Each structure stands twice: as structure tokens, then as C-alpha cells.
Amino acid sequence: GENVEQHPSTLSVQEGDSAVIKCTYSDSASNYFPWYKQELGKGPQLIIDIRSNVGEKKDQRIAVTLNKTAKHFSLHITETQPEDSAVYFCAASLTPYNAGNMLTFGGGTRLMVKP
Amino acid sequence: DAGVIQSPRHEVTEMGQEVTLRCKPISGHNSLFWYRQTMMRGLELLIYFNNNVPIDDSGMPEDRFSAKMPNASFSTLKIQPSEPRDSAVYFCASSPHGRTEAFFGQGTRLTVV
Numbered sequence: 065g066e067n068v069e070q071h072p073s074t075l076s077v078q079e080g081d082s083a084v085i086k087c088t089y090s091d092s093a094s095n096y097f098p099w100y101k102q103e104l105g106k107g108p109q110l111i112i113d114i115r116s117n118v119g120e121k122k123d124q125r126i127a128v129t130l131n132k133t134a135k136h137f138s139l140h141i142t143e144t145q146p147e148d149s150a151v152y153f154c155a156a157s158l159t160p161y162n163a164g165n166m167l168t169f170g171g172g173t174r175l176m177v178k179p
Numbered sequence: 180d181a182g183v184i185q186s187p188r189h190e191v192t193e194m195g196q197e198v199t200l201r202c203k204p205i206s207g208h209n210s211l212f213w214y215r216q217t218m219m220r221g222l223e224l225l226i227y228f229n230n231n232v233p234i235d236d237s238g239m240p241e242d243r244f245s246a247k248m249p250n251a252s253f254s255t256l257k258i259q260p261s262e263p264r265d266s267a268v269y270f271c272a273s274s275p276h277g278r279t280e281a282f283f284g285q286g287t288r289l290t291v292v
Contacts, residue, residue, distance in 0.1 A: 096279050098279070098280070098281075100283075105285075106285060106286075107183075107270050107272075107283030107284050107285050107286050108222070108270070108283050109283065110280050110281070110282075113279065113280070153221075153222060157279075165274070165279050165281070166212070166224050166227050166235060167212075167222075167224065167281065168224070169221055169222040169223075170221070171221045172221060172222075
């Protein structure tokens with residue numbers, strides 16, 4: 065089955081700096097790569113996702129890049145703010161379009177943005 | 180939309196007792212997932228339903244765990260008998276047909292003493 069590795073496990077940055085979180089996956093058939101943000105006491109919430117036919121996707125201060133050859137993808141957060149502090153999870157799955165997708169999650173990165 | 184609703188939010192039970200966790204997916208969503216989150220193992224998929232039918236239960240730890248989805252608006256995850264190592268946060272998530280985004284509930288924090 066799929067295996068997703070995520071690094072670093074903790075990341076501390078100064079407000080305004082950029083943060084980068086990296087993930088690798090093992091199954092070359094995986095074609096969907098979402099990123100989730102989990103705040104304390106809440107469930108994970110999707111913040112951005114990318115499919116294997118796209119190399120990069122951006123949404124305001126967050127962006128995700130995908131390298132299919134190397135089987136890794138990264139989350140980039142620019143101009144970090146204290147409210148970005150949370151645990152971030154990457155995930156990978158093979159998505160049949162007539163059904164939901166079964167996500168394999170990375171281990172999570174605890175991001176702390178210091179004001 | 181109220182989102183995915185899970186109950187209870189917290190559950191403390193004694194070892195050996197039966198525990199039932201409940202989930203109401205978002206109306207109109209046809210895929211439902213149960214995940215378990217622990218410090219040691221992170222987020223793990225337990226079981227996946229599509230149109231109320233279990234599609235993949237390979238993540239269910241053992242026979243003590245069972246899940247049902249009697250209709251499109253309700254699912255349960257049952258642990259019988261419960262053990263201390265079952266202590267975790269259990270999440271339910273749902274997805275609409277043809278969409279890949281999974282919407283998670285707030286989770287149920289289970290503590291087995």
C-alpha cells in the first residue's frame with residue numbers, strides 16, 4: 065500500500081517568514097495530493113490540493129508543488145501569520161472519480177509562527 | 180450546512196465495555212470514512228463506505244471493531260470489548276459524489292481506562 069513520509073515534524077518560524085513542509089510518497093499510481101490543516105480540538109480541514117497532471121498550484125499565501133518523477137510534493141506558506149500555527153498533514157491517494165478517495169496521511173508537521 | 184456531525188465529542192469508558200461512536204455525514208455526500216488519530220500512528224483510515232456499502236475495511240484493527248451505515252445520513256463505529264489501546268481521537272469524514280475533498284467532523288476523543 066501507499067506510504068507517505070512528512071518532514072519536518074515540527075517547524076518554528078518568525079511571523080512574516082516562509083514555511084516549507086515536504087512529503088514523499090511510495091505508490092507511483094497515486095494521483096491526488098491534498099494538504100490538511102488541523103487546529104487544536106478540531107478535525108483536519110483541506111487547505112489546498114493538487115493532482116498528478118499539475119506541477120504547481122497556488123492559492124493566495126499557500127502553494128503546493130509536485131514532482132512526480134521523484135514522488136515528492138511540498139507545501140509553501142509565505143508571509144506566515146500567527147493564525148497559521150497548527151498541525152499540517154499531507155496525504156496521497158488514488159482517486160476513482162465515481163467514488164471517494166482513501167487518503168494515506170503523512171505524520172504531520174506542527175507549525176509554530178512566533179509573533 | 181452543519182458539516183459532519185459526530186457524537187459524542189468525548190467518551191470515557193472502562194476496559195471491556197462496548198463503545199459506539201456516531202456520525203452524520205453532510206447531506207448529499209455519498210462517501211463516508213472513519214479515521215483514527217493517535218500520537219504513535221497518526222491518522223489512519225479504518226473503513227470507507229460508498230453509497231452506504233462498505234468498500235474497504237482493511238484498516239479496521241481487529242474483530243472488536245465494526246462499522247455500519249444503515250442509511251445515507253448515519254453511520255456508527257462500534258468497539259466491543261474496548262481496550263486501553265483503543266484510546267484515540269476518531270474522525271468521521273464525508274465526500275460528495277465526483278469530488279475528492281473529504282470533510283472531517285470534529286472527532287470523538289475516546290479514553291478507555
